[in-house]
Amino acid sequence: MKYLNYRKQCIGRIQGSPDMEPIVVFENVYAGYSVLRRFRSIKPSYMGVLRNISFKLHRGERLAIIGESGAGKTTIIKVLLRLLKPRRGRVLVFGKDIYRVSGDELRRIYWRIGYVPQDPGRSLNPRLRVEDILYEPLEAQGIGWDTFLEKARNVLREVGLGTYILEKIPDQLSGGQQQRVLIARAIIHDPELLILDEPTSALDVSMQAQIINLINKIYRDKKLTLLIITHDLAVAQYLADRAIVLRRGEIVEEGGIDDIITNPKHEYTKLLISSYI
Numbered sequence: 001m002k003y004l005n006y007r008k009q010c011i012g013r014i015q016g017s018p019d020m021e022p023i024v025v026f027e028n029v030y031a032g033y034s035v036l037r038r039f040r041s042i043k044p045s046y047m048g049v050l051r052n053i054s055f056k057l058h059r060g061e062r063l064a065i066i067g068e069s070g071a072g073k074t075t076i077i078k079v080l081l082r083l084l085k086p087r088r089g090r091v092l093v094f095g096k097d098i099y100r101v102s103g104d105e106l107r108r109i110y111w112r113i114g115y116v117p118q119d120p121g122r123s124l125n126p127r128l129r130v131e132d133i134l135y136e137p138l139e140a141q142g143i144g145w146d147t148f149l150e151k152a153r154n155v156l157r158e159v160g161l162g163t164y165i166l167e168k169i170p171d172q173l174s175g176g177q178q179q180r181v182l183i184a185r186a187i188i189h190d191p192e193l194l195i196l197d198e199p200t201s202a203l204d205v206s207m208q209a210q211i212i213n214l215i216n217k218i219y220r221d222k223k224l225t226l227l228i229i230t231h232d233l234a235v236a237q238y239l240a241d242r243a244i245v246l247r248r249g250e251i252v253e254e255g256g257i258d259d260i261i262t263n264p265k266h267e268y269t270k271l272l273i274s275s276y277i
């Protein structure tokens, strides 16, 4: 596999146990999109994407969602972030049914989450300087500029960037720097759960290894819970303890990441693995 020459960081689970109340619970979730089929009807029709998705993520765990492009990985994250309402099923985040709470209660839940979106280039507002990009989540919470600057200096150090970067705009940054800025923005408010959507797919191989090491370091130092979305089994192996394998919106396999890779049960998982070895 691609990363076999990099030493796997055997850091293990840092806290928690499966008996504790899970941080994320999906219960029989069905979700999809309304799409306009222009030439057939003027009414949008429903396209189902997720089918009967159930899983739990416990405190301190590192869970990967694996599957090929279009499997519905990002759609799971949209449902979790309350950007896409499921048709059926329940989603609990920090013990609350997120589609039944609102206002301050909802804001308190999302304050405990950091999110690194897919595609760093497109996820950063090209007109904002890094300082404004990092300030955005804190400003919304009424945190003053001086407090922010102190936090920004710390978080930039944590992600391996110098403070000079604060004055840059995204176009002036390399792909690796952009990804580090997105990670900084996701952790600046000290979340408990960090969600990373394809954290390495836009990067070249040596940069991928650096970002993997960085995510593992942050996980360990900040005692986080990780949810990692990837189509790349090697990335999952380096970042996760456990994985669910998604195929066309359905979970076909679930288990310890090393087990899944060395002893896959489902044909689709075997196919994914054979294309990476």
Ligand SMILES: Nc1ncnc2c1ncn2[C@@H]1O[C@H](COP(=O)(O)OP(=O)(O)OP(=O)(O)O)[C@@H](O)[C@H]1O
Pocket: 033, 034, 035, 047, 049, 067, 068, 069, 070, 071, 072, 073, 074, 075, 076, 118, 231
């Ligand atoms: N806003 C949308 N409107 C309509 N269909 C969508 C929308 N977003 C995604 N889809 C469709 O839903 C399916 C799942 O998409 P999703 O983005 O969740 O896949 P993914 O597993 O994240 O893929 P990738 O690895 O390419 O990011 C795809 O068929 C996609 O075309």
Ligand SMILES: [Mg+2]
Pocket: 073, 074, 075, 118, 197
């Ligand atoms: Mg995606």
